[in-house]
Amino acid sequence: MSASSSPEPVVTINGTAYPYEPGDTVIRVAHRHGIDVPHYCYHPSMSPAGNCRICMVEVVGSPRPQIACKMACFPGLSVNTDSDLAHEARADTMQMLLVNHPLDCPICDQAGECHLQDYSYQLGSGRAVTSTPKTKLPKNQPFGEQIVYDAERCIKCTLCVRFCEEITDTNELSMGQRSDHEQVIMTSAGEFTTRYSMNIVDLCPVGALTSRDFRFRSRLWFMDFVPSVCTGCARGCNVTVGARMGKVLRLEPRENQDVNQWWMCDAGRLGYKHANSATRLGVPAVRDASGAWREATFEQAIQAASAALAEHRHEERPGHVLLDGGATLEEMWVARQLAAALGGEARFAAHVGDDGDEFLVVNEKGANARGAEALGLARVKNAADAGAAVLVIERDEHVPADLRAASGAVVAFVTDASHVPDSVRVAFPFGSFAERDGWLVNVGGRVQRLLGTGEAGPSAVQPFQAVAQEILLDLDAGHDVLDDAALETRLRAAPGLADLVWPPASREPAEVSS
């Protein structure tokens, strides 16, 4: 049989034939075709450990079930993932896994996204089958500063150990002790300092590894989750933002093989604090004649801003709009129009760090610095160039205090009230990354969607695009007001942006994968 005429090799899963590639395991083929095979210790990025045994499937013609994560495909192989034998094998495995598990789901942070919980509902009998007391193991063990380990909940899948060995190559963790006392350990005086350490919290299939930042903050089912991107640096790692009652509570990486695979750095994950600041500006504010701030409606503030900007234009001071490097393309586009009406140009400022590495973190911290450059926005690096009429600021580090003070701006869109410089007469609330909607260009030229959730930030914050265009109408009656869809159409065709990697046209959010 010649190679060219031989049919593509197939494996049969639940009676249907699926093609496979050399080296494929059963679980990979099954997952690729949307067939659910339960798993704890398997992760597509790492070598299979085969120790949790929950992925057992029936191999037709064999009396014993096999683990799908290590079962290599071969021609003629036929497996059933849903047969009585497979279910029985899994139920027995669950019984073993739960022998020493505390079953403290009511106080466990993983509850709601825990596969151990899911499968014990599906497969468990609801009654303990052993009468021996459960093993007592260490709880509340710190692994570095961000992670807390509970050895009793741990099912010893070794994903965290393998992450430190195979992904970060830092080898901080290992398995210690044995038998029912087996647990994840660090060295007797070890430190856990990998800047990607918190990925093991996501990896952990149970609640054994929890994030010190998120634990006990909220039950998952009360939270709203949206697929978005991290704005901590220009990498633009895909994330799921979890928020509740005006607060961002958690950022988690979302798989994107072209950007961040499955991971994100700890700094990005914890870089949401400014969105929950106690000094968030929630409503527009206008200075009265005595210089004191008073709250205003958007209509009043827009009127006041138009008047202030008209006066500013009349005085022939710099009519620039200085944007935060994390502003979206839509915001930059409208800022450019606003600046043109004021006789200036849109500019941006963004922090540049020195902590880039070869994995995810890049030095450029402006999440949309690449987009700003593509739109032709000049970069403001020092206070001498900071002169502007309008400021748009989300993060302090991008437009620091010296730039703000030197700008002489009269109108500011700020996330935090403490970022309003003295010269400003009208301040509008500006949404954080978790509340705004728009496109960002990452360091690789990939255009990615920033998506806001209504659960984060102060309520009723109007987007910059809308407010700025209202002001533009006041300044220039002929301005053609564009909604987000019309803006997107123009952005996709804009010089400098049209050549970038855009996702398919859609104002609909992508599905969140769990």
Added chain:
Amino acid sequence: MNPRAPAAEPKDVAPRAPAVVPASFPPAELKATCEKILARYPTKMAALLPILHEAQAFGGGWVSPELEAGVAAYLDLSPAHVHGVLTFYSMYNTKPAGRHELWVCRTLSCWRRGAPELRAKALDKAGCTRTGEVGEDGRFLVKDMECLGLCEQAPAIWLDGVAHANVTPEGLEQLMDGCE
């Protein structure tokens, strides 16, 4: 805005342990032995167990964190891996040992034939409350051990590398009295 959100950061952060400075390993007197051991195995990792035995003997019956880090560096392994191996096997000690080491078999035959009495006697004579500890006089480290392979002559104990079978509590007392 969120009345249920806790105001203060949790305070259960453990103080960071001081960094361990690896002991330079192997020390001069172990160099030849270690090299001989290394030559027996295809990889450095494979030599870990015998090298740890050497390190333990050198360290006075236990492997200190410094020695542990030294062995890890010598064999190009992560200190966490070496620590995992040390805690897996009960023959290694990660805390200072006594002048004598006494193991009491805790597997079935010995247990049925009087090991619990031997264990109680040993703990009593050593002056400690539980196995794995050293008595105050620093004389004995008493440990529970899995099957010593002397089931047909149960109960069995092991004292400083010598196995004793058919041991009675009185016999054990004599044995222990004979130790400095």
